[in-house]
Every structure is written in structure tokens, then in C-alpha cells.
Amino acid sequence: MEWITGAFDYLGGARDEAPPGFPLTLGNWAFWALWWAALTVVIYVFSGQSSKFIYIDF
Amino acid sequence: MKISRRAFLIALAGPLIALAALNHWVGEAAAKSVPRWEMGRVRASTDASVLALGNSLIGVGFVEDSFDQGMQVDKAHGAINVAMGGSSAVEQLLMLRYALDQGMHPRAVIFGFFDFQLTHPLEYATRDLIGNRAMLYYLEPEYARRFYHLSVHDRLEFELMRHFEVFADRGLVWENVERFRRALGQQGMPPEQSNSMGRAIDFAMLEYPSAPEFVAECGRASRNPLIPSVAEIARQAEAAGSKVYFVEMPMPPAHVETFYDEPAWDGYRTHLKTMLGDLGATYVDASHWMPDESSFIDPLHLSWEGSQAFSRRLGEHLQMTELTPK
Numbered sequence: 001m002e003w004i005t006g007a008f009d010y011l012g013g014a015r016d017e018a019p020p021g022f023p024l025t026l027g028n029w030a031f032w033a034l035w036w037a038a039l040t041v042v043i044y045v046f047s048g049q050s051s052k053f054i055y056i057d058f
Numbered sequence: 059m060k061i062s063r064r065a066f067l068i069a070l071a072g073p074l075i076a077l078a079a080l081n082h083w084v085g086e087a088a089a090k091s092v093p094r095w096e097m098g099r100v101r102a103s104t105d106a107s108v109l110a111l112g113n114s115l116i117g118v119g120f121v122e123d124s125f126d127q128g129m130q131v132d133k134a135h136g137a138i139n140v141a142m143g144g145s146s147a148v149e150q151l152l153m154l155r156y157a158l159d160q161g162m163h164p165r166a167v168i169f170g171f172f173d174f175q176l177t178h179p180l181e182y183a184t185r186d187l188i189g190n191r192a193m194l195y196y197l198e199p200e201y202a203r204r205f206y207h208l209s210v211h212d213r214l215e216f217e218l219m220r221h222f223e224v225f226a227d228r229g230l231v232w233e234n235v236e237r238f239r240r241a242l243g244q245q246g247m248p249p250e251q252s253n254s255m256g257r258a259i260d261f262a263m264l265e266y267p268s269a270p271e272f273v274a275e276c277g278r279a280s281r282n283p284l285i286p287s288v289a290e291i292a293r294q295a296e297a298a299g300s301k302v303y304f305v306e307m308p309m310p311p312a313h314v315e316t317f318y319d320e321p322a323w324d325g326y327r328t329h330l331k332t333m334l335g336d337l338g339a340t341y342v343d344a345s346h347w348m349p350d351e352s353s354f355i356d357p358l359h360l361s362w363e364g365s366q367a368f369s370r371r372l373g374e375h376l377q378m379t380e381l382t383p384k
Binding site for chain 2: 027030032033037038040044
């Protein structure tokens with residue numbers, strides 16, 4: 001669990017050093033491009049509406 | 059560990075490419091959105107003799123074929139209903155202007171409403187411009203901005219967002235998330251009552267919580283003018299040679315008894331009739347036309363059978379009163 005927490009902290013930028021055995025580094029730019037692209041999509045998909053009522057079917 | 063500038067820029071390209079792809083995908087999906095679909099129907103129906111405007115009450119409550127039968131007009135020259143759920147008078151004004159701009163010359167324009175829609179000032183935040191209201195981003199956005207208020211922050215946001223479909227039509231994505239969320243919420247729960255527009259319980263939230271609060275609002279609203287977008291609908295339709303009808307939509311018996319049978323509502327109704335009469339528009343009080351609870355599917359909307367009966371009666375009413383060909 002500690003390792004998973006560390007891995008997520010590293011991915012989220014909360015710590016600079018990856019936990020031992022973590023396969024990715026900051027130098028792996030392709031991974032980080034995909035990672036931030038995925039985060040952008042997730043943020044976009046879930047940030048569409050903040051009101052409590054929405055017509056969705058009409 | 060330091061990251062090189064090149065690696066940073068490549069990583070930055072990831073989210074930018076994702077946004078560009080989303081923008082393209084949402085743009086394609088938005089071609090089938092309700093406002094654009096209605097605009098397509100307008101372009102294909104320029105011979106229509108009656109244009110029906112309003113929110114979901116008239117969206118589901120106005121059945122074109124039944125109205126045409128009541129009016130005794132053939133379908134080719136009958137009515138077109140371009141009402142949209144969750145829309146305000148601003149979007150309806152834009153749709154009227156679009157129809158007139160496409161060469162439509164309706165003999166009559168019908169605007170269906172309930173409660174205080176005609177006098178309640180429109181104050182939006184950009185978070186409200188979602189769903190069918192998203193058309194404010196792309197159909198005459200500068201013109202429409204005169205008819206509703208945005209804060210300085212939201213005005214800036216609006217100006218930025220309206221140039222990107224990924225932001226303007228973000229509701230198209232969100233509605234799928236919302237459907238999924240509701241489906242998950244229903245797991246192991248008693249089924250919720252819902253219809254073609256959404257959950258019945260949501261529409262109950264649009265009603266006033268109590269008769270005293272409604273009566274108090276009648277008092278305040280009776281001192282308010284028509285909101286500018288409503289007045290413009292009446293003015294611009296009349297200028298185009300149309301007779302304009304504002305229809306107080308049929309409401310379920312519970313709503314009528316609790317709210318519309320109050321003397322204060324009568325006072326407000328008289329206020330509306332006077333203001334609309336000054337603009338040359340006609341007020342049609344259809345609120346008591348459907349006294350049977352079974353004619354409604356939720357606290358506000360007519361059922362399919364109720365809509366057919368109402369539409370036919372409205373057609374007959376207009377045919378018998380003022381729209382009879384001379």
C-alpha cells in the first residue's frame with residue numbers, strides 16, 4: 001500500500017522520487033505526454049456541469 | 059531530477075493534442091445537437107404557417123399533426139414546433155429570428171410558458187449555458203448578450219469559450235456522464251419515475267415550494283415589466299406580419315389548485331395581458347384546459363395523449379377565433 005501511495009504521489013507530482021522499482025522516470029517524456037493527455041480528458045469529461053438539474057434526454 | 063525543455067514541451071503537447079482531438083470530436087457530435095437539429099427543421103419548413111416556441115412544456119406539449127388537424131391546415135403548410143427543453147426566452151428569440159431569416163413567414167407565432175417566465179429577469183453564469191442553452195455561444199452571440207446578464211468574470215469566460223466547440227458544447231459529453239451516473243445510482247434501488255425529458259422528481263423542483271411563496275412572488279412579479287427577450291419576440295414576430303399568441307400552458311390539477319386558483323395569480327395574469335396587449339400580442343389562458351391528472355406525466359409536462367388533446371384544442375381555438383382565413 002505504501003508503494004502504491006508513493007507511486008500515485010510521484011505521478012501526481014507530490015514527491016520528486018519514484019518509489020523503488022517504479023518503472024517510469026521523468027525522462028520518459030512519451031509516458032508523461034500520454035499521462036497528462038489522459039488527465040486532461042478525464043478532467044474535461046467530469047467538469048461539464050455543476051448545477052443540480054440538467055435536461056439530458058429531450 | 060531536472061527535466062529538459064524538449065521533454066517538457068513534448069509532454070505539454072499531450073494534453074494540447076487531446077484538447078484538439080476533443081474539440082474536433084465534440085464539433086462533429088454537436089452537429090446533431092437539439093438546437094442545430096431544430097435549425098435544420100426550420101430550414102426544411104419555411105412554408106410553415108405556425109411557429110411554436112417555448113421550453114419543454116411546449117416542446118412535448120405541442121403536437122404538430124394534432125394542431126394542424128385542429129386548425130384545419132394541411133401538413134405542408136402546418137405548424138413547426140421548435141421549442142427546446144431547458145431553454146429561456148433568449149434562445150426562443152434567436153430561434154424566431156433564425157426562422158424569419160430563413161424566409162419563413164408564419165401567420166402565427168405561439169409562445170408557451172408557465173409561472174413567471176415572462177417577467178423573471180435572466181441572470182446567467184457560464185455554467186448555466188449548457189445543454190440547449192449552448193446555442194447562445196454560436197447563434198448570434200453578440201446580439202443575444204443584450205438580453206441576459208453575465209458577471210465580468212463570466213463575460214470574459216464566455217468570450218474565450220465561444221470560440222471552441224469543446225467548451226461551447228461541453229454538455230454533450232457531460233450528458234453521457236450524467237446518464238451513466240444515474241444508471242449507477244439506480245443499482246439496487248427502486249426505479250425512479252422518468253420520461254423522455256428526464257426524472258419526474260427534477261421537474262417538481264421547478265415548482266414553488268408553497269402557495270404563500272408563490273403568492274408573494276405574484277405580488278413582486280406584478281410590478282415587473284416583460285423581460286426584454288419576451289417583448290422582442292412579440293415585436294419582431296408582429297413586424298414580420300405574424301399574429302403572436304402567448305399561451306399559459308395547461309398544468310396538472312395540483313399545480314392549478316395550489317397556485318393558479320389564487321387571486322394573486324389572477325392579478326399577475328391581468329398584468330401580463332395588459333403588457334402583451336400593448337405589444338399587439340394575444341394571451342391564451344389554457345391553464346385549466348386539461349383538468350385530468352392522467353393527462354400529465356410529471357408535475358409539469360403533458361403526456362402524449364394530453365399533448366395531442368391540447369394541441370388539437372389550441373388549433374381549434376386559434377382557427378375559431380382570429381386566424382380564420384378572410
